[in-house]
Amino acid sequence: MSKSSFTCNACGAAHKKWAGRCEACGEWNSIVEEAALASGPAKKSLGAAKGRRIELSDLTTKDKPLVRAVSGMDEFDRVLGGGLVPASAILVAGDPGIGKSTLLLQAAAAFARKGLKSMYVSGEEAASQIRMRADRLGLTDAPVMLAAETNLRDIITTLDAERPDFAIIDSIQTMWADHVDSAPGSVSQVRAAAHELTTFAKRRGISVVLVGHVTKDGQIAGPRVVEHMVDTVMYFEGERGHQFRILRAVKNRFGPADEIGVFEMTGAGLAEVPNPSALFLSERDQPASGSVVFAGIEGTRPVLVEIQALVAQSSLATPRRNVVGWDSGRLAMILAVLEARCGISFGGMDVYLNIAGGMRISEPAADLAVAAALISARQDHPLPTDTVIFGEISLSGALRPITQAEARLKEAAKLGFCAAIAPSSVKRASTPEFSLKKLSDLAEFIVEVFGDITA
Secondary structure: OOOEEEEEOOOOOEEOOOOOEOOOOOOEOOEEEEEOOOOOOOOOOOOOOOOOOOOHHHHHHHOOOOOOEOOOOHHHHHHHOOOEOOOOEEEEEEOOOOOHHHHHHHHHHHHHHOOOOEEEEEOOOOHHHHHHHHHHHOOOOOOEEEEEOOEHHHHHHHHHHHOOOEEEEEOHHHOEOOOOOOOOOOHHHHHHHHHHHHHHHHHHOOEEEEEEOEOOOOOEOOOOHHHHHOOEEEEEEOOOOOOEEEEEEEEEOOOOOOOEEEEEEEOOEEEEOOOHHHHHOOOOOOOOOOEEEEEEEEOOEEEEEEEEEEEEEOOOOOOOEEEEOOOHHHHHHHHHHHHHHHOOOOOOEEEEEEEHHHOOOOOHHHHHHHHHHHHHHHHOOOOOOOEEEOOEEOOOOEEEOOOOHHHHHHHHHHOOOOEEEEEOOOOOOOOOOOEEEEEOEHHHHHHHHHOOOOO
16 A cells, blocks of 8 residues: 655655645645555566767767757747757646647647648547637648547557657646556646656657646646756746737757747737737837837847836825836836935835736846836826837946847837937947937936936
8 A cells, every 4th residue: 555645736845744834945835645656567667778878079970960840930939949859848838728729739730731740639628629729720731640638658659659750748737647646737647747758758759748737826837847857948928918929938958048939819820920029019109108118138039118107196005016027026126226326206106017018028128118117107208209228227226238239229220219228338239320328327317318307
């Protein structure tokens, strides 16, 4: 009889007994009781091979480099790092109904039309339901094999027999391994299924995509060790009220992390957006206070987005600080620097900050654009619509240098902007008609743009 064990849902750490807080990761109420893993038959595991030593020089001189497979969906290929690497394991996660299954079915059809043998395995839908979605998306002519199964042993047996080049498992939380005495979706099952599929992908040279559910906090459900097993982790994100969807790589062994692909949800599925900057700025016509265009970098791609701020007198003892698409802690720091270094107080005022279009920004280069939007909203002073702003603000109020400034300026010039405000370390754009105003600290920026402001 197998004994029970206690495992943390957040990090997968094992504990001898239940506790309210996991000592490994610090999460509360994440430890659950599970049956111990079955020992299984005492025989050699499938595909186990005797280890052998390989010299790196032998690989570079004798073995040919891996060739990426290109689907033709440029945004999807971009996030993968330029295409699909053979024998890679990819984890795609996102909110329910955001479009994960739609995106991957389109990707499977695109790879199949390029000559790759593709298979779509669903543990959540019947094959007839997948066919209905394919009819709606116009993909019925694509030679994609479909299967509806949750038994991990049957899935691996089928994959081993068919030997597809590209396989999608939707989703990893619905898979169950019969040698694991636990319910599907539990930490033990997710960890075992991910391990089996990942090792199978490496052993047979099959590229496998695992679809993962997310928790209410937006993190991938199940043990964190799954993210370490796979080669690439991608989040498919977007706001329900917007038609834009963003595929973001947060880990990629074969390409840049933080790369994004932008899609638009339509009645015929997900359409690629080759120029997301123009889309995010499409509804920005008349100058308005609190509106600033930020020239950002997502992975290797320059993206221009609109930052919107609203400042109003508050009737509450503790004024509101609401942020959508940016770090709330970063906003608190900018407000503190404005008050301590520049004498501009936001006390007694509600502050609302929004990144237009459902975009999420994490890089500190947005500090100066956020500060400009806040002051513009507070003073009711619109900024020129042909100007982009970027720069990191230090706690002393100085403007720190940022990376890839030339790419940001080129993207702005391509979209019709003719001026930029940036830190003093930034080099002038190669476009001769582009005006670049370089400033050294936040106080100088305020005087240059807004004049002398008293708190």
